[in-house]
Amino acid sequence: MTSEMPPIPWHKARRADTRQPLTPEAVVEAGIRVLDRDGLEGLTMRRVAQELGTGPASLYAHVSGKDELMELMLERISGEIRLPDRPEPERWKEQIKEVCREAQRVYTAHRDITVVSLGGIQLGPNKLKVAEFVVGLLLSAGIPRQVAAFALDGLGQLIDSDAYEASLYTAKIAAGVDVDAYFDGVRDYLARLPEERFPLLKDMAETMVHGGGDERFEFKIEVFLRGLESYIER
Amino acid sequence: MTSEMPPIPWHKARRADTRQPLTPEAVVEAGIRVLDRDGLEGLTMRRVAQELGTGPASLYAHVSGKDELMELMLERISGEIRLPDRPEPERWKEQIKEVCREAQRVYTAHRDITVVSLGGIQLGPNKLKVAEFVVGLLLSAGIPRQVAAFALDGLGQLIDSDAYEASLYTAKIAAGVDVDAYFDGVRDYLARLPEERFPLLKDMAETMVHGGGDERFEFKIEVFLRGLESYIER
DNA sequence: TCTATCGAACGAACACTGTTCTACGGAGTC
DNA sequence: GACTCCGTAGAACAGTGTTCGTTCGATAGA
Numbered sequence: 001m002t003s004e005m006p007p008i009p010w011h012k013a014r015r016a017d018t019r020q021p022l023t024p025e026a027v028v029e030a031g032i033r034v035l036d037r038d039g040l041e042g043l044t045m046r047r048v049a050q051e052l053g054t055g056p057a058s059l060y061a062h063v064s065g066k067d068e069l070m071e072l073m074l075e076r077i078s079g080e081i082r083l084p085d086r087p088e089p090e091r092w093k094e095q096i097k098e099v100c101r102e103a104q105r106v107y108t109a110h111r112d113i114t115v116v117s118l119g120g121i122q123l124g125p126n127k128l129k130v131a132e133f134v135v136g137l138l139l140s141a142g143i144p145r146q147v148a149a150f151a152l153d154g155l156g157q158l159i160d161s162d163a164y165e166a167s168l169y170t171a172k173i174a175a176g177v178d179v180d181a182y183f184d185g186v187r188d189y190l191a192r193l194p195e196e197r198f199p200l201l202k203d204m205a206e207t208m209v210h211g212g213g214d215e216r217f218e219f220k221i222e223v224f225l226r227g228l229e230s231y232i233e234r
Numbered sequence: 235m236t237s238e239m240p241p242i243p244w245h246k247a248r249r250a251d252t253r254q255p256l257t258p259e260a261v262v263e264a265g266i267r268v269l270d271r272d273g274l275e276g277l278t279m280r281r282v283a284q285e286l287g288t289g290p291a292s293l294y295a296h297v298s299g300k301d302e303l304m305e306l307m308l309e310r311i312s313g314e315i316r317l318p319d320r321p322e323p324e325r326w327k328e329q330i331k332e333v334c335r336e337a338q339r340v341y342t343a344h345r346d347i348t349v350v351s352l353g354g355i356q357l358g359p360n361k362l363k364v365a366e367f368v369v370g371l372l373l374s375a376g377i378p379r380q381v382a383a384f385a386l387d388g389l390g391q392l393i394d395s396d397a398y399e400a401s402l403y404t405a406k407i408a409a410g411v412d413v414d415a416y417f418d419g420v421r422d423y424l425a426r427l428p429e430e431r432f433p434l435l436k437d438m439a440e441t442m443v444h445g446g447g448d449e450r451f452e453f454k455i456e457v458f459l460r461g462l463e464s465y466i467e468r
Numbered sequence: 469t470c471t472a473t474c475g476a477a478c479g480a481a482c483a484c485t486g487t488t489c490t491a492c493g494g495a496g497t498c
Numbered sequence: 499g500a501c502t503c504c505g506t507a508g509a510a511c512a513g514t515g516t517t518c519g520t521t522c523g524a525t526a527g528a
Contacts, residue, residue: 158388230460
Protein backbone atom coordinates (compact mmCIF):
# COMPACT_ATOMS: atom_id res chain seq x y z
CA MET A 1 0.00 0.00 0.00
CA THR A 2 1.68 3.19 -1.14
CA SER A 3 1.19 6.57 0.49
CA GLU A 4 3.25 8.44 -2.07
CA MET A 5 1.67 11.42 -3.70
CA PRO A 6 1.65 11.65 -7.47
CA PRO A 7 4.22 14.13 -8.89
CA ILE A 8 3.12 17.70 -9.31
CA PRO A 9 2.72 18.16 -13.05
CA TRP A 10 4.63 21.47 -13.36
CA HIS A 11 7.59 20.36 -11.28
CA LYS A 12 10.56 19.38 -13.33
CA ALA A 13 11.60 15.92 -12.40
CA ARG A 14 15.32 15.56 -11.91
CA ARG A 15 16.62 12.52 -13.64
CA ALA A 16 17.39 9.60 -11.44
CA ASP A 17 20.90 10.60 -10.94
CA THR A 18 23.56 8.05 -11.56
CA ARG A 19 26.02 10.82 -12.45
CA GLN A 20 28.56 12.08 -10.04
CA PRO A 21 27.94 15.63 -8.92
CA LEU A 22 30.06 18.14 -10.79
CA THR A 23 33.28 19.37 -9.31
CA PRO A 24 35.69 22.02 -10.55
CA GLU A 25 38.17 19.22 -11.28
CA ALA A 26 35.65 17.35 -13.40
CA VAL A 27 34.91 20.52 -15.33
CA VAL A 28 38.59 21.13 -15.99
CA GLU A 29 39.21 17.55 -17.09
CA ALA A 30 36.24 17.69 -19.43
CA GLY A 31 37.58 20.97 -20.79
CA ILE A 32 40.92 19.36 -21.53
CA ARG A 33 39.24 16.47 -23.32
CA VAL A 34 37.33 18.92 -25.51
CA LEU A 35 40.52 20.95 -26.13
CA ASP A 36 42.45 17.86 -27.14
CA ARG A 37 39.73 16.84 -29.55
CA ASP A 38 38.58 20.17 -30.98
CA GLY A 39 41.31 22.67 -30.18
CA LEU A 40 40.89 25.96 -28.39
CA GLU A 41 38.51 27.24 -31.05
CA GLY A 42 36.26 24.23 -30.49
CA LEU A 43 36.36 24.69 -26.74
CA THR A 44 32.89 25.97 -25.95
CA MET A 45 31.02 25.86 -22.69
CA ARG A 46 28.32 23.86 -24.41
CA ARG A 47 30.76 21.22 -25.52
CA VAL A 48 32.34 20.98 -22.10
CA ALA A 49 28.91 20.66 -20.57
CA GLN A 50 27.95 18.07 -23.12
CA GLU A 51 31.09 16.14 -22.25
CA LEU A 52 29.74 16.03 -18.71
CA GLY A 53 26.18 15.21 -19.66
CA THR A 54 24.85 18.51 -18.39
CA GLY A 55 24.03 22.01 -19.59
CA PRO A 56 26.37 24.98 -19.96
CA ALA A 57 24.76 26.97 -17.17
CA SER A 58 25.78 24.27 -14.68
CA LEU A 59 29.45 24.99 -15.26
CA TYR A 60 29.14 28.45 -13.77
CA ALA A 61 28.59 26.98 -10.33
CA HIS A 62 32.22 25.80 -10.55
CA VAL A 63 34.12 28.26 -12.70
CA SER A 64 33.48 31.94 -13.03
CA GLY A 65 33.64 31.83 -16.80
CA LYS A 66 35.47 30.53 -19.81
CA ASP A 67 38.63 32.50 -19.07
CA GLU A 68 38.96 30.97 -15.64
CA LEU A 69 38.32 27.54 -17.08
CA MET A 70 41.16 27.95 -19.55
CA GLU A 71 43.55 29.16 -16.86
CA LEU A 72 42.68 26.15 -14.73
CA MET A 73 43.18 23.84 -17.69
CA LEU A 74 46.61 25.31 -18.36
CA GLU A 75 47.63 24.85 -14.77
CA ARG A 76 46.38 21.30 -14.77
CA ILE A 77 48.26 20.53 -18.01
CA SER A 78 51.43 22.07 -16.60
CA GLY A 79 51.31 19.43 -13.93
CA GLU A 80 52.15 16.85 -16.60
CA ILE A 81 55.63 18.28 -17.01
CA ARG A 82 58.15 15.89 -15.53
CA LEU A 83 61.27 17.42 -14.10
CA PRO A 84 64.68 15.82 -13.69
CA ASP A 85 65.15 13.99 -10.41
CA ARG A 86 67.62 16.49 -9.12
CA PRO A 87 69.51 19.47 -10.44
CA GLU A 88 72.99 18.80 -11.86
CA PRO A 89 74.72 22.15 -12.06
CA GLU A 90 77.67 20.81 -14.00
CA ARG A 91 75.35 20.11 -16.90
CA TRP A 92 72.91 22.93 -16.38
CA LYS A 93 72.52 23.63 -20.06
CA GLU A 94 71.58 20.08 -20.91
CA GLN A 95 69.11 19.99 -18.05
CA ILE A 96 67.46 23.24 -19.07
CA LYS A 97 67.10 21.76 -22.53
CA GLU A 98 65.52 18.66 -21.07
CA VAL A 99 62.99 20.76 -19.20
CA CYS A 100 62.28 22.85 -22.28
CA ARG A 101 61.81 19.76 -24.43
CA GLU A 102 59.53 18.24 -21.84
CA ALA A 103 57.44 21.40 -21.49
CA GLN A 104 57.18 21.68 -25.22
CA ARG A 105 56.19 18.02 -25.47
CA VAL A 106 53.44 18.41 -22.88
CA TYR A 107 52.02 21.61 -24.31
CA THR A 108 52.18 20.38 -27.88
CA ALA A 109 50.13 17.36 -26.82
CA HIS A 110 47.31 19.70 -25.84
CA ARG A 111 46.66 21.61 -29.02
CA ASP A 112 46.88 25.39 -28.76
CA ILE A 113 46.65 25.77 -25.01
CA THR A 114 49.78 27.93 -24.90
CA VAL A 115 47.88 30.91 -26.25
CA VAL A 116 46.47 31.02 -22.73
CA SER A 117 50.00 30.84 -21.29
CA LEU A 118 51.21 33.67 -23.53
CA GLY A 119 48.57 35.77 -21.89
CA GLY A 120 50.64 36.60 -18.86
CA ILE A 121 51.80 35.49 -15.47
CA GLN A 122 50.69 32.15 -14.12
CA LEU A 123 51.10 31.53 -10.43
CA GLY A 124 49.67 28.03 -10.02
CA PRO A 125 51.77 25.45 -8.14
CA ASN A 126 52.55 23.34 -11.21
CA LYS A 127 53.88 26.27 -13.21
CA LEU A 128 55.81 27.56 -10.21
CA LYS A 129 57.40 24.17 -9.65
CA VAL A 130 58.92 24.29 -13.11
CA ALA A 131 60.01 27.87 -12.59
CA GLU A 132 61.62 27.04 -9.24
CA PHE A 133 63.60 24.23 -10.81
CA VAL A 134 64.80 26.30 -13.76
CA VAL A 135 65.77 29.23 -11.59
CA GLY A 136 67.64 26.89 -9.29
CA LEU A 137 69.65 25.49 -12.18
CA LEU A 138 70.46 28.90 -13.58
CA LEU A 139 71.63 30.19 -10.22
CA SER A 140 73.69 27.06 -9.57
CA ALA A 141 75.42 27.70 -12.89
CA GLY A 142 76.47 31.14 -11.68
CA ILE A 143 73.97 33.22 -13.57
CA PRO A 144 73.03 36.43 -11.71
CA ARG A 145 69.64 36.60 -10.08
CA GLN A 146 68.13 39.31 -12.25
CA VAL A 147 69.38 37.60 -15.37
CA ALA A 148 67.81 34.34 -14.20
CA ALA A 149 64.51 36.08 -13.61
CA PHE A 150 64.48 37.59 -17.08
CA ALA A 151 65.60 34.29 -18.59
CA LEU A 152 62.48 32.63 -17.24
CA ASP A 153 60.46 35.07 -19.34
CA GLY A 154 62.46 34.42 -22.47
CA LEU A 155 62.47 30.64 -22.23
CA GLY A 156 58.76 30.66 -21.44
CA GLN A 157 58.04 32.73 -24.50
CA LEU A 158 60.13 30.55 -26.79
CA ILE A 159 58.41 27.42 -25.50
CA ASP A 160 54.92 28.86 -25.65
CA SER A 161 55.18 30.38 -29.08
CA ASP A 162 56.82 27.29 -30.49
CA ALA A 163 54.17 25.01 -29.04
CA TYR A 164 51.44 27.24 -30.39
CA GLU A 165 52.94 27.23 -33.85
CA ALA A 166 53.41 23.47 -33.73
CA SER A 167 49.77 23.07 -32.79
CA LEU A 168 48.67 24.88 -35.90
CA TYR A 169 50.67 22.54 -38.10
CA THR A 170 49.31 19.56 -36.21
CA ALA A 171 45.82 20.85 -36.88
CA LYS A 172 46.65 21.25 -40.56
CA ILE A 173 47.85 17.66 -40.73
CA ALA A 174 44.72 16.46 -38.94
CA ALA A 175 42.63 18.38 -41.46
CA GLY A 176 44.30 16.46 -44.25
CA VAL A 177 46.73 19.12 -45.41
CA ASP A 178 49.94 17.78 -46.87
CA VAL A 179 52.38 19.81 -44.81
CA ASP A 180 55.39 18.78 -46.86
CA ALA A 181 53.61 20.14 -49.91
CA TYR A 182 52.83 23.28 -47.92
CA PHE A 183 56.49 23.90 -47.15
CA ASP A 184 57.40 23.08 -50.73
CA GLY A 185 54.94 25.80 -51.69
CA VAL A 186 56.63 28.27 -49.35
CA ARG A 187 60.04 27.37 -50.78
CA ASP A 188 58.79 27.76 -54.33
CA TYR A 189 57.22 31.08 -53.47
CA LEU A 190 60.47 32.36 -52.01
CA ALA A 191 62.37 31.09 -55.04
CA ARG A 192 60.08 33.09 -57.28
CA LEU A 193 60.51 36.38 -55.44
CA PRO A 194 61.81 39.32 -57.50
CA GLU A 195 65.60 39.27 -57.42
CA GLU A 196 66.03 43.03 -57.10
CA ARG A 197 63.95 43.23 -53.91
CA PHE A 198 64.62 39.95 -52.17
CA PRO A 199 67.93 38.54 -53.43
CA LEU A 200 68.88 36.79 -50.18
CA LEU A 201 65.54 35.21 -49.38
CA LYS A 202 65.28 34.09 -52.98
CA ASP A 203 68.72 32.57 -52.89
CA MET A 204 68.08 30.93 -49.52
CA ALA A 205 64.61 29.57 -50.27
CA GLU A 206 65.63 25.99 -49.54
CA THR A 207 67.49 26.98 -46.39
CA MET A 208 64.50 28.91 -45.05
CA VAL A 209 62.23 25.86 -45.05
CA HIS A 210 64.91 23.36 -44.10
CA GLY A 211 64.60 21.69 -40.72
CA GLY A 212 61.65 20.28 -38.82
CA GLY A 213 59.93 21.88 -35.89
CA ASP A 214 61.98 20.10 -33.23
CA GLU A 215 65.26 21.03 -34.86
CA ARG A 216 64.20 24.66 -34.97
CA PHE A 217 63.04 24.60 -31.39
CA GLU A 218 66.29 23.00 -30.19
CA PHE A 219 68.30 25.60 -32.04
CA LYS A 220 66.43 28.53 -30.55
CA ILE A 221 66.85 27.21 -27.03
CA GLU A 222 70.55 26.50 -27.70
CA VAL A 223 71.09 30.07 -28.93
CA PHE A 224 69.34 31.49 -25.90
CA LEU A 225 71.37 29.32 -23.52
CA ARG A 226 74.65 30.27 -25.18
CA GLY A 227 73.69 33.90 -24.66
CA LEU A 228 72.86 33.23 -21.05
CA GLU A 229 76.22 31.55 -20.60
CA SER A 230 77.95 34.83 -21.30
CA TYR A 231 76.49 36.23 -18.08
CA ILE A 232 77.98 33.59 -15.84
CA GLU A 233 79.99 35.15 -13.06
CA ARG A 234 83.07 33.18 -12.27
CA MET B 235 7.02 68.09 -67.00
CA THR B 236 8.43 64.93 -65.51
CA SER B 237 8.21 61.54 -67.09
CA GLU B 238 9.71 59.69 -64.11
CA MET B 239 7.76 56.79 -62.82
CA PRO B 240 7.05 56.60 -59.10
CA PRO B 241 9.28 54.09 -57.25
CA ILE B 242 8.06 50.52 -57.05
CA PRO B 243 7.02 50.04 -53.42
CA TRP B 244 8.77 46.71 -52.83
CA HIS B 245 12.07 47.77 -54.37
CA LYS B 246 14.69 48.76 -51.86
CA ALA B 247 15.85 52.25 -52.62
CA ARG B 248 19.59 52.62 -52.48
CA ARG B 249 20.62 55.64 -50.54
CA ALA B 250 21.92 58.50 -52.56
CA ASP B 251 25.41 57.35 -52.39
CA THR B 252 28.01 59.82 -51.29
CA ARG B 253 30.14 56.99 -49.95
CA GLN B 254 33.13 55.72 -51.80
CA PRO B 255 32.70 52.20 -53.05
CA LEU B 256 34.36 49.62 -50.84
CA THR B 257 37.80 48.35 -51.66
CA PRO B 258 39.89 45.66 -50.00
CA GLU B 259 42.20 48.43 -48.74
CA ALA B 260 39.31 50.31 -47.15
CA VAL B 261 38.15 47.14 -45.45
CA VAL B 262 41.61 46.47 -44.06
CA GLU B 263 42.02 50.04 -42.83
CA ALA B 264 38.63 49.92 -41.13
CA GLY B 265 39.63 46.61 -39.56
CA ILE B 266 42.78 48.20 -38.16
CA ARG B 267 40.78 51.09 -36.71
CA VAL B 268 38.44 48.65 -34.98
CA LEU B 269 41.41 46.58 -33.76
CA ASP B 270 43.12 49.64 -32.33
CA ARG B 271 39.97 50.68 -30.52
CA ASP B 272 38.52 47.35 -29.40
CA GLY B 273 41.34 44.81 -29.63
CA LEU B 274 41.27 41.55 -31.50
CA GLU B 275 38.37 40.28 -29.40
CA GLY B 276 36.31 43.28 -30.37
CA LEU B 277 37.18 42.86 -34.03
CA THR B 278 33.95 41.60 -35.54
CA MET B 279 32.79 41.75 -39.11
CA ARG B 280 29.79 43.77 -37.95
CA ARG B 281 31.99 46.38 -36.34
CA VAL B 282 34.25 46.64 -39.35
CA ALA B 283 31.21 47.00 -41.58
CA GLN B 284 29.75 49.59 -39.26
CA GLU B 285 33.03 51.50 -39.41
CA LEU B 286 32.45 51.68 -43.17
CA GLY B 287 28.77 52.49 -42.94
CA THR B 288 27.73 49.24 -44.55
CA GLY B 289 26.63 45.73 -43.58
CA PRO B 290 28.82 42.74 -42.76
CA ALA B 291 27.80 40.80 -45.85
CA SER B 292 29.35 43.49 -48.05
CA LEU B 293 32.81 42.72 -46.71
CA TYR B 294 32.78 39.27 -48.26
CA ALA B 295 32.99 40.76 -51.72
CA HIS B 296 36.50 41.93 -50.76
CA VAL B 297 37.88 39.39 -48.27
CA SER B 298 37.16 35.72 -48.11
CA GLY B 299 36.51 35.80 -44.38
CA LYS B 300 37.69 37.08 -41.06
CA ASP B 301 40.91 35.07 -41.11
CA GLU B 302 41.97 36.62 -44.38
CA LEU B 303 41.07 40.05 -43.09
CA MET B 304 43.33 39.60 -40.10
CA GLU B 305 46.22 38.39 -42.25
CA LEU B 306 45.82 41.41 -44.50
CA MET B 307 45.72 43.69 -41.49
CA LEU B 308 48.93 42.18 -40.12
CA GLU B 309 50.67 42.66 -43.44
CA ARG B 310 49.49 46.24 -43.67
CA ILE B 311 50.66 46.96 -40.13
CA SER B 312 54.05 45.38 -40.84
CA GLY B 313 54.50 48.04 -43.48
CA GLU B 314 54.80 50.60 -40.70
CA ILE B 315 58.11 49.13 -39.59
CA ARG B 316 60.90 51.51 -40.54
CA LEU B 317 64.24 49.95 -41.30
CA PRO B 318 67.68 51.53 -41.00
CA ASP B 319 68.82 53.34 -44.11
CA ARG B 320 71.48 50.83 -44.88
CA PRO B 321 73.02 47.83 -43.23
CA GLU B 322 76.13 48.44 -41.13
CA PRO B 323 77.77 45.08 -40.61
CA GLU B 324 80.27 46.39 -38.11
CA ARG B 325 77.42 47.12 -35.72
CA TRP B 326 75.12 44.32 -36.73
CA LYS B 327 73.97 43.61 -33.20
CA GLU B 328 72.91 47.16 -32.55
CA GLN B 329 71.08 47.28 -35.85
CA ILE B 330 69.22 44.03 -35.21
CA LYS B 331 68.19 45.51 -31.89
CA GLU B 332 66.96 48.65 -33.62
CA VAL B 333 64.85 46.58 -35.98
CA CYS B 334 63.50 44.49 -33.12
CA ARG B 335 62.63 47.58 -31.09
CA GLU B 336 60.94 49.13 -34.07
CA ALA B 337 58.93 46.00 -34.88
CA GLN B 338 57.90 45.72 -31.27
CA ARG B 339 56.92 49.38 -31.22
CA VAL B 340 54.76 49.02 -34.30
CA TYR B 341 53.04 45.82 -33.21
CA THR B 342 52.48 47.05 -29.68
CA ALA B 343 50.73 50.08 -31.12
CA HIS B 344 48.14 47.77 -32.65
CA ARG B 345 46.83 45.84 -29.68
CA ASP B 346 47.08 42.06 -29.90
CA ILE B 347 47.60 41.71 -33.64
CA THR B 348 50.66 39.52 -33.12
CA VAL B 349 48.52 36.56 -32.20
CA VAL B 350 47.87 36.47 -35.94
CA SER B 351 51.60 36.61 -36.60
CA LEU B 352 52.29 33.78 -34.19
CA GLY B 353 50.02 31.71 -36.33
CA GLY B 354 52.67 30.88 -38.88
CA ILE B 355 54.54 31.96 -41.94
CA GLN B 356 53.74 35.32 -43.49
CA LEU B 357 54.89 35.95 -47.01
CA GLY B 358 53.61 39.46 -47.67
CA PRO B 359 56.07 42.02 -49.08
CA ASN B 360 56.23 44.10 -45.91
CA LYS B 361 57.10 41.16 -43.70
CA LEU B 362 59.57 39.86 -46.25
CA LYS B 363 61.28 43.23 -46.47
CA VAL B 364 62.07 43.10 -42.77
CA ALA B 365 63.21 39.49 -43.06
CA GLU B 366 65.49 40.33 -46.01
CA PHE B 367 67.12 43.13 -44.06
CA VAL B 368 67.67 41.02 -40.95
CA VAL B 369 69.05 38.07 -42.89
CA GLY B 370 71.37 40.41 -44.74
CA LEU B 371 72.75 41.78 -41.50
CA LEU B 372 73.22 38.36 -39.98
CA LEU B 373 75.05 37.06 -43.03
CA SER B 374 77.22 40.16 -43.22
CA ALA B 375 78.22 39.49 -39.63
CA GLY B 376 79.47 36.07 -40.61
CA ILE B 377 76.61 34.00 -39.28
CA PRO B 378 76.04 30.81 -41.32
CA ARG B 379 73.04 30.67 -43.59
CA GLN B 380 71.11 27.96 -41.79
CA VAL B 381 71.71 29.67 -38.46
CA ALA B 382 70.47 32.95 -39.92
CA ALA B 383 67.32 31.23 -41.19
CA PHE B 384 66.58 29.73 -37.80
CA ALA B 385 67.39 33.01 -36.08
CA LEU B 386 64.63 34.70 -38.04
CA ASP B 387 62.21 32.28 -36.41
CA GLY B 388 63.53 32.92 -32.91
CA LEU B 389 63.63 36.69 -33.15
CA GLY B 390 60.15 36.73 -34.67
CA GLN B 391 58.81 34.65 -31.82
CA LEU B 392 60.40 36.82 -29.16
CA ILE B 393 59.02 39.97 -30.77
CA ASP B 394 55.54 38.56 -31.34
CA SER B 395 55.09 37.02 -27.92
CA ASP B 396 56.45 40.10 -26.20
CA ALA B 397 54.16 42.41 -28.14
CA TYR B 398 51.19 40.21 -27.39
CA GLU B 399 51.96 40.20 -23.70
CA ALA B 400 52.48 43.95 -23.71
CA SER B 401 49.11 44.39 -25.38
CA LEU B 402 47.38 42.59 -22.57
CA TYR B 403 48.91 44.91 -20.01
CA THR B 404 47.99 47.90 -22.15
CA ALA B 405 44.43 46.66 -22.19
CA LYS B 406 44.48 46.26 -18.42
CA ILE B 407 45.66 49.83 -18.02
CA ALA B 408 42.98 51.06 -20.41
CA ALA B 409 40.41 49.17 -18.37
CA GLY B 410 41.48 51.10 -15.31
CA VAL B 411 43.58 48.42 -13.69
CA ASP B 412 46.45 49.74 -11.59
CA VAL B 413 49.22 47.68 -13.13
CA ASP B 414 51.77 48.68 -10.49
CA ALA B 415 49.40 47.35 -7.86
CA TYR B 416 48.99 44.23 -9.96
CA PHE B 417 52.73 43.57 -9.98
CA ASP B 418 52.92 44.37 -6.28
CA GLY B 419 50.30 41.68 -5.82
CA VAL B 420 52.40 39.20 -7.78
CA ARG B 421 55.45 40.07 -5.69
CA ASP B 422 53.49 39.69 -2.47
CA TYR B 423 52.08 36.38 -3.62
CA LEU B 424 55.57 35.07 -4.39
CA ALA B 425 56.83 36.33 -1.03
CA ARG B 426 54.10 34.37 0.70
CA LEU B 427 54.87 31.08 -1.02
CA PRO B 428 55.70 28.13 1.24
CA GLU B 429 59.41 28.15 1.95
CA GLU B 430 59.86 24.41 1.74
CA ARG B 431 58.47 24.18 -1.80
CA PHE B 432 59.54 27.46 -3.37
CA PRO B 433 62.53 28.83 -1.48
CA LEU B 434 64.16 30.56 -4.46
CA LEU B 435 61.05 32.16 -5.94
CA LYS B 436 60.07 33.30 -2.48
CA ASP B 437 63.48 34.78 -1.86
CA MET B 438 63.54 36.40 -5.29
CA ALA B 439 60.01 37.81 -5.27
CA GLU B 440 61.19 41.38 -5.77
CA THR B 441 63.64 40.36 -8.49
CA MET B 442 60.97 38.45 -10.40
CA VAL B 443 58.79 41.52 -10.87
CA HIS B 444 61.63 43.98 -11.26
CA GLY B 445 62.03 45.66 -14.60
CA GLY B 446 59.54 47.11 -17.06
CA GLY B 447 58.42 45.52 -20.28
CA ASP B 448 61.00 47.27 -22.47
CA GLU B 449 63.85 46.29 -20.21
CA ARG B 450 62.76 42.68 -20.31
CA PHE B 451 62.37 42.74 -24.07
CA GLU B 452 65.80 44.31 -24.58
CA PHE B 453 67.37 41.69 -22.37
CA LYS B 454 65.82 38.78 -24.20
CA ILE B 455 66.97 40.08 -27.57
CA GLU B 456 70.45 40.75 -26.15
CA VAL B 457 70.70 37.21 -24.85
CA PHE B 458 69.61 35.77 -28.17
CA LEU B 459 72.09 37.92 -30.07
CA ARG B 460 74.94 36.93 -27.78
CA GLY B 461 74.09 33.33 -28.48
CA LEU B 462 74.02 33.99 -32.19
CA GLU B 463 77.40 35.64 -31.94
CA SER B 464 78.93 32.33 -30.90
CA TYR B 465 78.14 30.95 -34.36
CA ILE B 466 80.10 33.57 -36.24
CA GLU B 467 82.60 32.01 -38.57
CA ARG B 468 85.79 33.96 -38.63
C1' DT C 469 10.03 17.39 13.03
C1' DC C 470 9.58 21.47 10.67
C1' DT C 471 11.26 25.55 8.52
C1' DA C 472 14.49 28.45 6.39
C1' DT C 473 18.55 28.98 3.83
C1' DC C 474 21.99 28.01 0.60
C1' DG C 475 24.20 26.12 -3.27
C1' DA C 476 24.08 23.19 -7.34
C1' DA C 477 21.81 22.24 -11.41
C1' DC C 478 18.77 23.33 -15.15
C1' DG C 479 16.27 25.38 -19.19
C1' DA C 480 15.06 29.51 -21.45
C1' DA C 481 16.51 33.56 -23.11
C1' DC C 482 19.52 37.31 -24.34
C1' DA C 483 22.90 39.74 -27.07
C1' DC C 484 26.14 38.71 -29.93
C1' DT C 485 29.19 36.13 -33.72
C1' DG C 486 30.77 34.63 -38.79
C1' DT C 487 28.78 33.44 -42.72
C1' DT C 488 25.45 32.24 -46.44
C1' DC C 489 21.56 33.09 -49.27
C1' DT C 490 18.59 35.77 -52.04
C1' DA C 491 17.31 39.95 -54.18
C1' DC C 492 18.27 44.24 -56.20
C1' DG C 493 20.62 48.05 -58.48
C1' DG C 494 24.05 49.83 -61.36
C1' DA C 495 27.52 49.53 -64.82
C1' DG C 496 29.33 47.60 -68.86
C1' DT C 497 28.96 45.02 -73.16
C1' DC C 498 26.85 43.49 -77.31
C1' DG D 499 17.26 47.40 -75.22
C1' DA D 500 18.66 43.04 -73.30
C1' DC D 501 21.78 40.57 -70.87
C1' DT D 502 25.49 39.69 -67.66
C1' DC D 503 28.29 40.51 -63.86
C1' DC D 504 29.54 42.38 -59.57
C1' DG D 505 28.90 44.85 -55.39
C1' DT D 506 25.72 45.80 -51.78
C1' DA D 507 22.03 44.87 -48.60
C1' DG D 508 18.96 42.55 -45.39
C1' DA D 509 17.31 38.36 -43.56
C1' DA D 510 18.38 34.23 -41.78
C1' DC D 511 21.06 30.41 -40.01
C1' DA D 512 23.76 27.94 -36.64
C1' DG D 513 26.46 28.87 -33.25
C1' DT D 514 28.71 31.49 -28.81
C1' DG D 515 29.21 32.99 -23.53
C1' DT D 516 26.48 34.29 -20.12
C1' DT D 517 22.49 35.67 -17.21
C1' DC D 518 18.08 34.97 -15.17
C1' DG D 519 14.62 32.62 -12.78
C1' DT D 520 13.26 28.23 -10.98
C1' DT D 521 13.59 23.82 -8.74
C1' DC D 522 15.56 20.52 -5.85
C1' DG D 523 18.32 18.57 -2.30
C1' DA D 524 21.13 19.08 1.68
C1' DT D 525 21.97 21.21 5.92
C1' DA D 526 21.44 23.89 10.01
C1' DG D 527 18.77 25.73 13.53
C1' DA D 528 14.70 26.21 16.40
